[in-house]
Amino acid sequence: MGTQIAGAATLKRLRHRRGWSLADVARGLTHIAANLRHPRLPAVASVQRSVARWESAAPTLPDDRYQLLLAHLYARTPAGQMSVGAGSDLAELLGALLDLGESETRVAALRTALIRTATDTGGMLSLLDPSTQSExxxxxxxxxxxxxxxxxxxxxxxxxxxxxxxxxxxxxxxxxxxxxxxxxxxxxxxxxxxxxxxxxxxxxxxxxxxxxxxxxxxxxxxxxxxxxxxxxxxxxxxxDAWRRAAVHMSHALVTLYSSPDLADARQLVDQAVRAARTGDSVRVRARAHALQAEVAARAGLERQAQAALGLAWYDIADQDDGDPSGSSFSAGHLRGFEGVCELYIGDPARAHDRFAAAAAALVAPREQVQRAIVTTDQALARIRMGEPQSAAELLHECVLAAATTGGRVPAIRLRRARGELRPWRREDFVADLDDHLMDVLGA
Structure with missing residues (x-):
């Protein structure tokens, strides 16, 4: 109950800081609902009673509709500018909703919805707090x-x-x-x-x-x-050597997916590894070695791939919380790289299991692009295990993920996986997948 009281106090503080009465907030929510073309809210007096309950000594949590309307209300400064970054009223509101019992997933989704709005109106400045904007x-x-x-x-x-x-x-x-x-x-x-x-x-x-x-x-x-x-x-x-390594790795990844010549990506990966080895970030070094292993495996170089993977696991075991890069690279990510290596130079069944474990570990919103890639590779493993229909079923999930994330890489991987189903192109399960691809991705 203590955190709920704190959440209610935050809502009241936000309202008082803007000089608003309960009725003012109710009218503001009603106006926003109309602008967003939402279903009409009850009478202002009824909405006002809801606002009072959220701020009371025994507070209630606003429902999903009111949470969105409150987010839009406090995402704008009193002068009308969008402000959704750290230190903003929106950030304070979202903290209050967490205190009132809302889930972190729902609060993150609310913030994402307002960031989408910010791209239409406020741009970068909406992600800066007002004092930083002035500075x-x-x-x-x-x-x-x-x-x-x-x-x-x-x-x-x-x-x-x-x-x-x-x-x-x-x-x-x-x-x-x-x-x-x-x-x-x-x-x-x-x-x-x-x-x-x-x-x-x-x-x-x-x-x-x-x-x-x-x-x-x-x-x-x-x-x-x-x-x-x-x-x-x-x-x-x-x-900073680790920063240089991170640049090379990001460049290597897009090159790997866009260039038919592995040599272009390998050159960038080797540069990343050389830089990472002299840098201060263990996580960047682990990721560089993992990417080096993937490129080697794709080239059929088993010994080099296994050596690079071993170094990546050594790096992961040696990491601590003080990594300067802030990278989230983890054992879950590394299992995905292991799966890729198994796919190209090992056992597709083991690759499948590694991909399944990696996908299960990639649950954060920021990791959904990587999850879509890993799941596509899991489908590839099923094809190579002689299970094309099961692979097609998994690729249907990947179509939805590629469309949701809007990522080019998942779409590229998806089309390559579909290419490996060519021997079964006359089967109904492949025709269904092609229809899904056309409907959702237009390809």
Whole structure:
């Protein structure tokens, strides 16, 4: 009950801070419902009683409809600007809903819904708290006045956009990220204070890397290559080997999926491994070795693949909570790489089991793109086990996942898996899959 009281107090504090009465909130929710073309709310007096119950000494949790309306209400500042980042009223509201008993999954979905709205109206600024917005405006006019808080605010936007991959369409994420790239370029063109210059450069590395991935996902390979080139230059100037390795790995992955020549991806992976071995991030090093194992396995190089996998497992066992990269690479991810290696140089049945374990571990919203990829590979393993109909059934799930995440990579993997079903193309289960592909992905 203690956390529920805290949640109710937060709702009351948010309302009082804006100078609103209970009736004002009720009228605001009614107005938003009409603008969103939602079913009409009850009379204002009835809505007002609901608002009072949420803030009472024995508070109730707003239902899903009212939660969405409250989120829209507090996602705008009193001046009418969208503000959905850390420190915003929306962030405070979502914390209150958690205290009142709402699930983290539902609260995350609410925030994602408002970020989608922000791409239509507020752009990057909606992910910055108002004070950081003001500091950024000052710094863009005179980079010598940029502060560490300015750089931290930009870094938070990049992290925020990255966390929404798989939940928000890639093209919308590009819209949110583009102003960060412009801000970094403008700030770096001026005389930045020494400690801030390194921070802004680190933001530029992360932003260019993510932008390169998003450009690839949105089928702009030329822009993707240019952005990865910019990220590499920024990382080299910064001098952090693990950042350079991370850039090379991201570039290697999109190259692996878009280029028919494995040599292009292998060159980038080898560069990533060399950089990671001299860097401070154990998780980046583990991921680099895992990717090196996958590329070797795809080339049929069993000994090299197994050696790289062994190094990746050694790295995973050696990791701690102080990893500077903030990477979430884990044993669950590594099992997926093991499955790929088994698929190409080992036993497809073992590969299938590894993919199933990896998919079961990839449950976070941010991991849904990776889960779709792993599940597609699991279907490939079923084909090679002589179970094409079972594989087609699994690929139906992958079609939905590819459509939901909007990722190019899952779609590419899906089409390649469908190609391996060609010997059964006259079977009804393949025709059904083709119909599903055409209906959902148009291919």
């Amino acid at each position: 950024l405006s000052v710094a863009l006019a005179d980079p010598s006045r940029a502060t560490e808080e300015t750089a931290a605010g930009l870094a938070a936007v990049v992290a925020d956009v990255n966390s929404q991959v798989g939940a928000v369409p890639m093209v919308r994420l590009q819209l949110l990220l583009a102003p960060v790239l412009d801000a970094c370029r403008s700030l770096q063109a001026g005389p930045l204070p020494d400690p801030v210059a390194a921070q802004v450069r680190a933001v530029a590395v992360a932003a260019c890397t993510l932008a390169g991935r998003l450009a690839f996902e949105n089928r702009d390979d030329g822009a993707s290559r240019a952005l990865y080139g910019a990220a590499t230059m920024q990382a080299e100037a910064l001098g």
